[in-house]
Amino acid sequence: MASSSHRRPRPERRTRRVPVVTVVAVAAVALVVSLVVAFRPDGGTDTGADGGARTVEPAAGAGVSGSPTATGTTGSPSPKPKPSTASPSATAGRTTTPAATATGASGSSGGRSAAPAARTASGAAPSAGRIAPGTSYRGVATSYDAGDGNGACSYGPTSDVMTAAMNTADYETSKACGAYVLVRAGSGASITVRITNECPAPCEAGQLDLSRQAFAKLAPLSAGRITVTWSLLSPATSDTISIRYKTGSTQYWCGIQAIGHRNPLARLEVRTSAGWTRLARTDYNYFLSEQGTGCGGALRLTDIYGEQLTVEGIAVRADVVQSTRVQFARH
Structure with a gap:
């Protein structure tokens, strides 16, 4: 007699059948919903009570703000560094060793010094160029035969031999012309000179080519080349500014020069029917005024501190020095 199995018999699996009508109905409802969404006017998703996101296309021609290189951050990108405009002839805590001693005339001084250091302080003059007041510059001094005192600044012959030629970089298209400079040697000796000339290469930024008479007050001429520091001055003076029209000037073309200004001249303007017109400055x-604009009319002079002086009654008289009876303030 066979024994019965202890395993429980597997219950029979029953399949529950879903009526065909129900399946068809559900499919129809899904199809209707899909058609409604697909044919919405905006053609995208919307934000409704369900919190779904809405996709919006930008209007044609609309600008896009924000950095294209970063998303999800606030603030503007870091600005690009600006190129330095500081004069390479000024001192900024660096010490340089001048090159070998050499002598020569303006523009022919032998040897080259190490690059002068950067500026130690910034000047407060709003119109100052490479040379700013209140700033000490380090360079070298050489000497040259100043002759009758005339030079690139076109001031003409002078009996004042305490003059100097400024290196081309700091001469800055004659912007240094007429500037008074206090020069100090390492020995402690000092001299005040007026810039009347330009010293081209091999003169370097920071270098002064002094008249022999001026150099001799700092060191023996045999020294040839010495290390100096120098800075702008706004000296006491009883002189007033004069105006001179260049040879060949007429009411149709003129060149105008200011002479005897206490502070370096930043710009010269002529008055026209349209207002003040700034004239271009030459290296001499x-x-x-190439077209004669303002020739013989009122002039406006501005120094590097921003002070303006208006001068009237100066006729076009070529190569004649005419006094204005005005002067810039001392600083």
């Missing part, structure tokens, strides 16, 4: 220190 005349301001040119």
Whole structure:
């Protein structure tokens, strides 16, 4: 007699059948919903009570703000560094060793010094160029035969031999012309000179080519080349500014020069029917009116501190020095 199995018999699996009508109905409802969404006017998803996101296309021609290189961050990108405009002839805590001693005339001084250091302080003058007041510059001094005192600044012969030629970089298209400079040697000796000339290469930024008479007050001429520091001055003076029209000037073309200004001249303007017109400055220190604009009319002079002086009654008289009886304030 066979024994019965202890395993429980597997219950029979029953399949529950879903009526065909129900399946068809559900499919129809899904199809209707899909058609309604697909044919919405905006053609995208919307934000409704269910919190779904809405996709919006930008209007044609609309600008896009924000950085294209970063998303999800606030603030503007870091600005690009600006190129330095500081004069390479000024001192900024660096010490340089001058090159070998050499002598020569303006523009022919032998040897090259190490690059002068950067500026130690910034000047407060709003119109100052490479040379700013209140700033000490380090360079070298050489000497040259100043002759009758005339030079690139076109001031003409002078009996004042305490003069100097400024290196081309700091001469800055004659912007240094007429500037008074206090020069100090390492020995402690000092001298005040007026810039009347330009010293081209091999003169370097920071270098002064002094008249022999001026150099001799700092060191023996045999020294040839010495290390100096120098800075702008706004000296006491009883002189007033004069105006000179260049040879060949007429009412149709003129060159205008200011002489004897206490502080370096930043610009010269002529008055026209449209207002004040700034004239271009040449490297020989005349301001040119190529079309004759303002020739013989009122002039406006501005120094590097921003002070303005208006001068009237100066007729076009070529190569004649005419006094204005005005002067810039001392600083």
